[in-house]
């Protein structure tokens with residue numbers, strides 16, 4: 270509310286209530302005022318002079334902040350420095366005139382700045398810890414390069430081998446003996462890996478192996494790629510894989526009328542220890558025949574409701590370029606298909622696969638109908654300068670890459686780790702899309718599962734603290750993707766809604782739209798029925 274507090278100048282100055290309150294406080298009387306010492310006198314005089322001469326807002330704020338600090342310590346009012354109310358009113362008015370949005374001095378100094386300071390405290394712990402607790406592959410790049418040199422030496426890989434996808438697959442680490450040469454691991458750990466790999470497939474590309482930090486127990490890269498004894502202990506009763514009751518046609522999984530997936534391959538460059546598709550990734554790479562693809566395409570052609578097809582696997586980028594190009598061409602030729610999505614972890618497991626030819630294929634198909642590449646990054650350590658460059662190229666040629674992370678114990682189940690993951694993704698041309706609560710369907714990795722509420726706390730903690738564009742949706746997969754977010758509607762009484770700010774718990778009132786007005790048929794240009 271604006272009220273004229275000052276009547277005896279040529280044009281009355283209008284100050285808002287925040288500024289009036291501030292001035293009242295500054296001049297409120299003090300029981301035992303002390304005479305300010307000379308140094309303080311000089312300091313205030315100098316701040317005052319700068320504020321008078323300047324055409325900027327900051328010097329005015331600085332003067333008022335100093336005067337407020339002095340008054341709050343109960344020693345002196347501005348009058349003790351020879352500064353009159355009149356002069357401060359003029360300065361407050363000048364502040365508001367300079368500011369493009371006419372922000373008042375009182376509003377800025379007594380409201381906005383303290384609010385911003387409180388907000389800063391909410392992220393301080395994160396800022397202090399993010400680079401040590403959850404370093405990115407970009408920050409660890411020097412160590413990763415050292416690891417690469419050692420791996421190349423041990424495996425006798427040439428630079429060409431390293432830089433080509435075929436080299437990464439040819440030299441893939443699939444035995445405990447090879448792993449032991451590349452990473453120092455205690456004997457009992459090696460024994461356990463040897464035992465587990467009799468039942469579960471292990472394959473790390475040399476590139477992905479180089480992301481493992483030496484000497485780190487439960488390194489987040491190693492946890493995702495090297496199977497542990499728990500997988501056997503947990504095995505228990507198998508629940509039928511999703512496909513068993515959701516596959517209406519060969520290669521197809523369908524939960525929804527407008528979107529379905531083609532599992533175009535069972536191959537991945539690396540086998541994740543938390544793989545949801547464990548059952549059908551199987552034990553042996555399998556190249557599918559054209560018959561299978563044609564039957565899947567036939568199902569899509571005959572289902573005009575379907576508009577969005579997700580090519581997954583396995584990993585869509587494990588398809589040879591010629592096959593991927595053919596498949597995208599077939600999808601583009603179906604009129605009711607409007608969008609294609611490709612699911613791939615290749616940019617983090619074997620980024621060399623994304624060559625010029627593949628990028629051209631993506632761009633060409635994207636020009637016809639949009640392509641979205643969907644990836645899976647679970648820790649910032651998976652983002653290196655190399656994978657970031659791949660995300661940049663894909664984003665440039667198609668659309669911002671989307672990320673579907675899995676919430677995993679020890680890998681990303683703390684605030685610092687999850688915030689850092691989302692921010693690093695955001696800075697790497699990728700948009701956090703989903704965070705999956707790790708499924709119950711595969712008992713083999715129940716040791717990785719995180720309680721649903723922990724995930725809710727993590728997601729809620731991001732609101733107001735990191736960019737909204739970097740916050741994923743929290744999802745349970747249970748025959749379709751079910752959103753798990755917490756409601757921030759505290760109550761609703763006849764349209765008087767109370768909302769909660771997730772970052773501070775503060776409650777605010779939010780009147781709903783008037784239901785009667787909403788129900789009216791006459792509206793805008795339609796004035797009567």
Ligand SMILES: *Cc1c(COP(=O)(O)O)cnc(C)c1O
Nearest residue numbers: 522523524525528529530579750
């Ligand atoms: C994940 C998935 C989809 C896509 O879900 P969106 O929420 O649209 O990303 C569609 N079909 C199946 C079978 C899926 O697993």
Ligand code: SF4
Nearest residue numbers: 537540541544583614
């Ligand atoms: S990339 Fe995906 S499909 Fe392949 S093993 Fe990992 S989680 Fe499973």
